Amino acid sequence: MTESPLLEVDDLKKHYPITEGLLRREVGRVRAVDGMNLAVGRGEAVGLVGESGSGKTTTAHAILGLETPTGGEVRFEGTPVRDLSGADERAFRRRVQLIVQDPNEAFNPRLPVGEAVAEPLELHGMANAERRRAIVTDLLERVGLSATDADRYPHEFSGGEKQRLAVARALVVDPDLLVADEPTSALDARVEAEILGLLSDVRRQFGVSVLFISHDIDVVRRFCDRVAVMYLGEVVERGPTDEVLTAPAHPYTRLLLDSVPSLDPTDRGLGEPLTDAVPDPADPPAGCRFHPRCPAVIRPDGVSLPEETWRAVAAFRFALQGGDLPSAAAAATDAAAVRDALDVSGEISDEAAERAVADAAAAVADGDPSRASERLADALPTVCEREAPETTDLEDRSVQCHRYEPERAGEPLVDPGGSG
Ligand SMILES: Nc1ncnc2c1ncn2[C@@H]1O[C@H](COP(=O)(O)OP(=O)(O)OP(=O)(O)O)[C@@H](O)[C@H]1O
Numbered sequence: 001m002t003e004s005p006l007l008e009v010d011d012l013k014k015h016y017p018i019t020e021g022l023l024r025r026e027v028g029r030v031r032a033v034d035g036m037n038l039a040v041g042r043g044e045a046v047g048l049v050g051e052s053g054s055g056k057t058t059t060a061h062a063i064l065g066l067e068t069p070t071g072g073e074v075r076f077e078g079t080p081v082r083d084l085s086g087a088d089e090r091a092f093r094r095r096v097q098l099i100v101q102d103p104n105e106a107f108n109p110r111l112p113v114g115e116a117v118a119e120p121l122e123l124h125g126m127a128n129a130e131r132r133r134a135i136v137t138d139l140l141e142r143v144g145l146s147a148t149d150a151d152r153y154p155h156e157f158s159g160g161e162k163q164r165l166a167v168a169r170a171l172v173v174d175p176d177l178l179v180a181d182e183p184t185s186a187l188d189a190r191v192e193a194e195i196l197g198l199l200s201d202v203r204r205q206f207g208v209s210v211l212f213i214s215h216d217i218d219v220v221r222r223f224c225d226r227v228a229v230m231y232l233g234e235v236v237e238r239g240p241t242d243e244v245l246t247a248p249a250h251p252y253t254r255l256l257l258d259s260v261p262s263l264d265p266t267d268r269g270l271g272e273p274l275t276d277a278v279p280d281p282a283d284p285p286a287g288c289r290f291h292p293r294c295p296a297v298i299r300p301d302g303v304s305l306p307e308e309t310w311r312a313v314a315a316f317r318f319a320l321q322g323g324d325l326p327s328a329a330a331a332a333t334d335a336a337a338v339r340d341a342l343d344v345s346g347e348i349s350d351e352a353a354e355r356a357v358a359d360a361a362a363a364v365a366d367g368d369p370s371r372a373s374e375r376l377a378d379a380l381p382t383v384c385e386r387e388a389p390e391t392t393d394l395e396d397r398s399v400q401c402h403r404y405e406p407e408r409a410g411e412p413l414v415d416p417g418g419s420g
Pocket residue numbers: 016030031032033050051052053054055056057058059215281
């Protein structure tokens with residue numbers, strides 16, 4: 001039997017009910033995490049990356065047991081965490097430690113930091129104060145502070161030093177896994193580099209695994225062995241950091257990378273997202289959740305359009321559907337001006353598509369965007385909207401995008417046999 005990874009997250013869901021009225025009747029659900037999978041091996045650093053609101057912190061809290069999952073399972077060394085009780089549960093709480101973005105949250109201003117760092121030891125049953133003190137002073141030195149710092153108060157430390165204290169406090173109970181939730185986002189670039197350096201040293205010295213949560217793909221690139229990319233509660237791509245970030249397979253990963261100013265401006269050739277607004281996790285799009293923004297959204301069978309034209313038409317379609325048509329198009333009073341504003345002014349070579357775009361532009365000019373939206377949706381359906389993609393295992397990663405499904409004659413963005 002192969003050994004289980006240290007941590008496995010299997011089809012994890014966390015929904016928050018939206019309630020109304022005095023009786024708090026449930027009228028909807030925020031699908032903060034909606035079927036996500038992840039594994040962290042021993043000694044490994046795994047990055048969880050995605051835009052604000054994609055569900056990263058909720059995932060972290062569900063892993064730590066601070067939130068009760070709505071569905072799915074978190075396993076630690078193969079055992080479901082929800083089955084743990086008594087001494088096993090206490091051991092789990094010791095072995096997995098959280099580091100948060102703002103270290104101020106972690107420290108009581110009236111408590112000397114040495115006592116704050118020692119607190120978890122006491123909680124986990126170490127009654128001998130001298131031993132606690134010895135462990136804490138040793139740790140303070142190992143995180144780049146000095147033993148005498150133990151008697152000082154939180155306000156005497158800079159933001160970076162406080163984050164070092166938070167790392168010491170997490171390490172004091174000798175954990176196997178650190179869950180670091182945006183541990184460097186509140187710090188300036190120089191201090192961020194120092195804390196990343198510290199976390200790398202800590203990994204080596206203590207053999208600890210790290211789940212590193214960040215919206216900053218560049219930080220993940222510097223720190224993590226593997227990466228999982230999250231979008232609207234789901235993991236859309238995961239694999240070794242080098243491979244995923246050098247040759248991103250999922251269109252969303254590409255867009256995340258394109259938004260980072262890079263010294264190596266390789267043309268990934270996808271351009272801008274079709275629409276800007278991130279959908280509401282209480283009402284996620286049908287099919288692939290990324291499809292209304294996806295510049296690689298799949299064309300309907302039998303419609304032959306140049307890629308550029310298809311993108312412009314799809315952007316028109318999804319802007320209508322999301323109710324956020326560009327203002328120049330919404331304000332136009334004749335169909336030609338609508339088409340101009342949406343970059344679909346020339347006649348489209350595919351006859352059915354041309355008719356649909358002409359009708360939709362006329363409907364917008366008439367002030368009837370819903371009719372326009374329906375017309376385009378009927379004429380130009382896409383599998384990306386109709387069906388949720390399966391997770392496909394490629395040679396070096398997993399990706400959740402119809403383009404990689406073997407039964408579909410898709411057009412993958414990377415070679416499914418590996419990024420080479
Ligand atoms: N207690 C809650 N009740 C209702 N909705 C919530 C709650 N906590 C989080 N959410 C919603 O769940 C979604 C995911 O939030 P989460 O904080 O996990 O995302 P995130 O990726 O960590 O974002 P950020 O980087 O901004 O922290 C968001 O839409 C958020 O508004």
